[in-house]
Each structure stands twice: as C-alpha cells, then as structure tokens.
Amino acid sequence: MSAADPPTTAPAFIPLEANPELLTSLLHTLGLSPALAIHDVYSLTDPSLLAFVPRPALALLLVFPISAVYESHRLAEDALQPEYAGRGPREPVAWYRQTIRNACGLLALLHAVSNGPARGYVEPDGEWARLIAGGRG
Template sequence: MATEQSRAEPQGTAVSQAAEKRYFVPLENNPEVMTSLTHKLGLSPSLQFHDVWSIDDPDLLAFVPRPAYALLLVFPVNETFAKFRAEEDKDKPEYSGSGEDEDVVWYKQTIGNACGLMGLLHGVSNGAARAQIQSGSDLDTFIQTAIPLTPKERATLIEQTEALKTAHAAAASLGDTDAPAADADVDLHYVCFVKSEKNGHLYEMDGGRKGPLDRGELKADEDVLSPAALEKGVRAFLKREEEAGGGDLRFSLIVLAESLD
C-alpha cells in the first residue's frame, strides 16, 4: 500500500453545531509531521511514526519496527463508507465510558478538521505507547485529566487545552503539501487502530462515530500490523470499497513503533 501524503478530514463528520464552531488546519498524513507533533506534546523520542508502504509485501512490511503500537489509516469518505457507517451506528448507543476501568480511552471529536489530532490522541492514550509518555509533559497532564471525564467533558477539554492547539498549529505548517484553510471541506479522514491492554481486543477509534468500535480479539503476540489485525481493520475498509466497485483508493497508513535512531 503506497502512502499518499494527504491532509485528511471527512465532510459530514459529527462536530459541534455551536455557532462558534472551532476548526483546525488538517494535518498531513506524514510520519515526520505526526512524530514532530507527538514529541512536542511529550511522547518519548524512543517512539516515532513510520510509513507503511504495503500490507501485502512481506519484504516492505519487514522495514517497519515491531511491535506496532498504533496504526493510523487515512481513507476517502465516500458514499460507500457513509452507508456503512450509518448502518453500523444506527442501533448503537452513544458511548459514555470514563475512568481507569475503560477498555480503551476514546475521545469524541467536536473540532472540525481535527481528525488527525484525534487519531494521535487515541494512539498514545491506549496500548503500550501510553507508558512511554514523559511524566509531567503536556500530553501526560492532558491524559491524566481526561481519564475520569465523560466523552462530552473530554471533548471540551480538548477544545480548551492550549498546548494541543499550539502544537497542532505548528505541525499543520509542516509537510509536503500546501495547507488548506482551517474550515476547508476535505474528503479524507483518519481512524486509529489500537490494541487494548485491558482485554487484548483490536479497536477502531474514530471521534466522529458513537464510540470505540471493538473489532475482535487479538492473540498476545499479535499487534496492530499482524495479519489478524489487518484483516479485522484495514482490509475491511479496502474490501468494502472493492465490493462497491469504487475506484477511489486514496488509502494510506502510518504506524507508531520504536524509533530507528
């Protein structure tokens, strides 16, 4: 899977309907950009993001350090996905979990064009990556504050945390493509796949949905780039697009894993 350097956010994502709706400049799906943002917020330099050039070629996949802690997928928000999302979400209740007993920490998105930031927060708030956040950093303070809150309260916290806004703005100015306006309509979207340390399940984390999506159990030695995780996660997106006869294959992947330096 070749990586496309693109900025992502879906048209129609569930965001606040308040008169003063907030927007962030979309982030480019670029490992250097995402690494810069997470390090600025307080993730240990021992972790970084890497391109995933293919999920089918074992030789290319072997270039990615393992274990893989979080997988960020960028994909086109089109009619195929919109129909699937509506069907899957229609009977689901709004997630209301909070506290240390949650299987995963989920954040609801209320800021337009902030799906990249949401993906990063989901990736570092869950799984083994969370243990590699520097104590006392902006990221550590944010997550510790967010844990006991409800999803609605967490969304407000994200809106009001100046450190997130400042770091995001700096990262949005980086990358290989020109940054669009903050309130531009962009038809690409980020989701994050993480493995829960509580129950060993793979979760699809999307702040525009009703809550975290449990995609099934993984074995102890399986990470988010294992064949089982890819089948339950990324390949499900590709399969839907292929079955619908869609030709829009603007899918790209980056993964959080150990640094190469």
C-alpha cells in the same frame, strides 16, 4: 451525521498532510518519549514493504478517502450503537470525543498514545500525561 460526528457548524482544523516527521515532532513536543516515532506503511500485505516498518509497531493509523457510500454505511451502522458513556479512572481505555471537524488524525494519535503499549512511553511531566489524565475523568 451520527451523534459521534461534530456538527458542520463546529470549528474545523485545516486538513493536514499525514507527514511522519511532522507527527513525530508533535508527539515528542507533547511529551512522548523519543524512543517512539511515526513511520509510513506502504503495504499491509507485501512482506518486502512491511520489512521497512520498525518493530514492535504499537499502533496503526489508517488514512483513507471517504466516499458517500462509505459514509452512508458508517452512519447506518453507528445509528444502531448506543453512544459510549463510560467515564472515569476505572475505564479500561481513555476515550476522547471529536468535537472539531477535520481533527480525526489528531484524535487517532491521541487514542493511540493514551491506550495500549504506547502509553508506557508517555513522559510523566508532559502535555500527553495531562491529556490522558483528563481523558479518564
């Protein structure tokens, strides 16, 4: 386990299905403009399947199975990196540390909405705006 991983004793979310309609509803409820939505991507290389993805695509969240080999490699790679210590409104990105197990999808959504062009679609009075403000402080 790296310093970035929540301990096995940390609270855990029940793993959820990566359902685009459900995730889009959650994003809108939290204050993301209805102009954006989550869509499934069925291929990263097949042009006919990529044609189904509306443009512009502002973020890509990858869901993949984790194997023992992958996890071992990731932990070894992470051990060589210093823990990110940036904080405050002058940081170029908002960064949220995962402290709840099985929350990686939610954290990925939070990072995708808080940074990059999707941030321009956050409604100023919603929960997302408050989360982003807190993530930079």
